[in-house]
Structures are given as C-alpha cells and as structure tokens.
Amino acid sequence: QQQVKQSPQSLIVQKGGISIINCAYENTAFDYFPWYQQFPGKGPALLIAIRPDVSEKKEGRFTISFNKSAKQFSLHIMDSQPGDSATYFCAASMSGGGADGLTFGKGTHLIIQP
C-alpha cells in the first residue's frame, strides 16, 4: 500500500516559470512533511518541511502548501532556474521524522529548460 502518492513523475518547465509537484497521503497519523531534493549521483538533501499546524511555509523561491482536510501537500518553485533541475521527493513521517524513518513518494524528475 503506497502511503504517499506523488505526481507528476516528470515535469518540464521553462526558465522563470513555476514548478508544481503534488503529493497526497493516506495515514492521518503523519505529522511531518518534508521535501527532499536529489541531484544525480548524490544523496537526497532536505529542501523544506512543514507540519500540519500551518497551511503554508515559504523559504526563498520554495513554498509548501498544505491541505490537512484533503490530505494533500504541494511544492511550488517560483522563478524556476536550470539549477533546480533535479529529482524531488515528498515524504511523510510520524513523531517528527527524527526517530522514525520517512515514507517517500516515488519522486518527480524536474527539468528546467533555459
């Protein structure tokens, strides 16, 4: 049973555009929702994270929107740049994500065209 569903699988956006990646979860016990960015040949790295007590979190060009009632959250990348080309994973966990493992979505391969 896939607990975190991510879409789309791949995404092509023009430079300067907005990239949007969506995730939906099933387990209402999840209380921590991070997004990880992965470049080829590297391990994933935390990009931004949110807890369900807020509906939006913004860090620079990256914003997470969270809809608790719909059990959905999304990543928005504003003014997308070629350097943002990477694979993005949404994830979810219970107990803050420190002590327990993360449940990941299947990933979105993002390409920003110059």
Add this chain to the structure above:
Amino acid sequence: DAEITQSPRHKITETGRQVTLACHQTWNHNNMFWYRQDLGHGLRLIHYSYGVQDTNKGEVSDGYSVSRSNTEDLPLTLESAASSQTSVYFCASSESGRASETQYFGPGTRLLVL
C-alpha cells in the same frame, strides 16, 4: 566538518554471496537509517536504529540485517545477495527526538548483484 560516508561507492557481487555495506557518520547522531532507491519506487526504509544495540525493521527488511555496536557506524549486511537486491543504497542519520527532524543522507552505494 561533520559528515556521513558510505563505502564502497560501487559494488558488484554474485548471487548468494554475503555483502556488507558500510555507513559512518561523524555528527554523533543517535538515529541512523538505511534506505534503498529503485526506479519507480522512490526510497524505501530497510532498517533503522535509535542508538547502540538498538535495531528495527523497516518496510523492506527481508534479506537484510544491521548491527549497531557504536554511535558512528551502522553496517548493512545482505545475508545471501539476490538479483532483486540490485539497487542504490543510502544511509542517513538524524539527531534524537523531535528537536531536529532533518535526516542527512550519505552519497549512496550502487550495488549490482549478478
């Protein structure tokens, strides 16, 4: 600088052989995790540990084992390698509890089982 390292970075082995992948972190983190990454599956949790002498099974633990004899290391052993275990393996670590939720990932080990 503190870091998390994995070795080897690449490994080719034969079906039925025992293989051990090393993970070493210098952050003094109590929590350590092993994930595997496969195309179309994202990252899936294999095993995790809250501290010395503690180990727990994750989503895909069959055929794998870990041991934690000190804070810095969590080696992953494939008891009898199978072709289905061809994958990229990532180790991660995090601080204890909810105060710091970020999981820091190593660079990965690419394993091919022939």
